Amino acid sequence: xxxxxxxxxxxxxxxxxxxxxxxxxxxxxxxxxxxxxxxxxxxxxxxxxxxxxxxxxxxxxxxxxxxxxxxxxxxxxxxxxxxxxxxxxxxxxxxxxxxxxxxxxxxxxxxxxxxxxxxxxxxxxxxxxxxxxxxxxxxxxx
Amino acid sequence: xxxxxxxxxxxxxxxxxxxxxxxxxxxxxxxxxxxxxxxxxxxxxxxxxxxxxxxxxxxxxxxxxxxxxxxxxxxxxxxxxxxxxxxxxxxxxxxxxxxxxxxxxxxxxxxxxxxxxxxxxxxxxxxxxxxxxxxxxxxxxx
DNA sequence: CAGTTTTGCTTGATGATGTCAATGGTTAAC
DNA sequence: GTTAACCATTGACATCATCAAGCAAAACTG
Numbered sequence: 467x468x469x470x471x472x473x474x475x476x477x478x479x480x481x482x483x484x485x486x487x488x489x490x491x492x493x494x495x496x497x498x499x500x501x502x503x504x505x506x507x508x509x510x511x512x513x514x515x516x517x518x519x520x521x522x523x524x525x526x527x528x529x530x531x532x533x534x535x536x537x538x539x540x541x542x543x544x545x546x547x548x549x550x551x552x553x554x555x556x557x558x559x560x561x562x563x564x565x566x567x568x569x570x571x572x573x574x575x576x577x578x579x580x581x582x583x584x585x586x587x588x589x590x591x592x593x594x595x596x597x598x599x600x601x602x603x604x605x606x607x608x
Numbered sequence: 609x610x611x612x613x614x615x616x617x618x619x620x621x622x623x624x625x626x627x628x629x630x631x632x633x634x635x636x637x638x639x640x641x642x643x644x645x646x647x648x649x650x651x652x653x654x655x656x657x658x659x660x661x662x663x664x665x666x667x668x669x670x671x672x673x674x675x676x677x678x679x680x681x682x683x684x685x686x687x688x689x690x691x692x693x694x695x696x697x698x699x700x701x702x703x704x705x706x707x708x709x710x711x712x713x714x715x716x717x718x719x720x721x722x723x724x725x726x727x728x729x730x731x732x733x734x735x736x737x738x739x740x741x742x743x744x745x746x747x748x749x750x
Numbered sequence: 751c752a753g754t755t756t757t758g759c760t761t762g763a764t765g766a767t768g769t770c771a772a773t774g775g776t777t778a779a780c
Numbered sequence: 781g782t783t784a785a786c787c788a789t790t791g792a793c794a795t796c797a798t799c800a801a802g803c804a805a806a807a808c809t810g
Contacts, residue, residue, distance in 0.1 A: 558805055
């Protein structure tokens with residue numbers, strides 16, 4: 467690890483990591499732009515897209531991998547924007563976040579824009595996509 | 609784009625994008641952990657690593673791709689931690705951020721930990737790294 | 751059944767980061 | 781030498797993150 471090859475590998479790894487970050491950063495930025503077009507933050511847009519079905523706030527917190535108290539504020543803002551509403555479920559502890567009519571419209575627009583902008587990997591051929599898939603799977607293996 | 613192939617491609621692209629995010633998220637999380645070990649936020653750690661030479665706050669703002677006013681607060685916090693200090697350069701408008709002795713020590717520790725944890729692509733063979741490099745370059749092409 | 755624990759949501763405190771607009775001091779450009 | 785551009789700071793504001801505390805409802809336990 468202290469020889470020439472080791473150092474070269476480290477530099478190379480760093481280079482690859484930086485490129486990976488750049489690709490993702492670009493995708494993230496594209497998504498943020500789309501969200502901003504609808505006056506939403508990325509997190510709000512992600513929530514909207516995920517809320518295909520009325521869902522417990524707890525589940526949304528899990529999906530977003532954030533604290534439950536965070537979702538309270540998030541839901542407050544989305545509610546103030548008229549995009550979601552809190553409705554009761556069977557369990558009276560639980561509040562389901564349900565898209566309003568306006569929320570569904572926003573979600574549809576979001577989805578369409580995201581799909582249209584999903585050119586991230588449109589630059590790759592089928593074979594290249596399969597290659598990338600294989601590499602990413604290897605990187606993500608436990 | 610409305611045929612079977614088009615739809616399949618879209619799904620596939622989404623799948624790949626999600627995997628890319630996951631890889632980067634893992635790397636980001638690893639970095640955040642390392643930063644946290646030194647009581648730093650990721651942004652503070654990035655700044656420290658970048659401050660190899662005393663540099664204008666403006667340059668740091670450019671590197672971090674954030675507003676200059678943001679760097680003021682960032683520098684305040686790093687200064688409060690005793691890791692950097694503001695020193696004057698030739699241009700009296702400019703303030704250089706310069707690592708203190710403690711800052712250099714922290715930077716060294718950070719760099720070592722980052723290098724050791726840079727196993728993100730250590731799971732790939734040389735050939736696979738070259739493949740990944742080629743694919744990422746294609747994704748990043750303008 | 752009664753008492754304890756767990757769960758789901760909210761609230762409040764606190765901190766880091768992001769934006770924007772305005773300011774003061776300095777340099778550069780015309 | 782006046783004007784324009786630049787650097788850092790400040791203040792107001794919003795978002796997102798964590799943490800601790802609290803309440804109500806459910807689930808579990810003896």
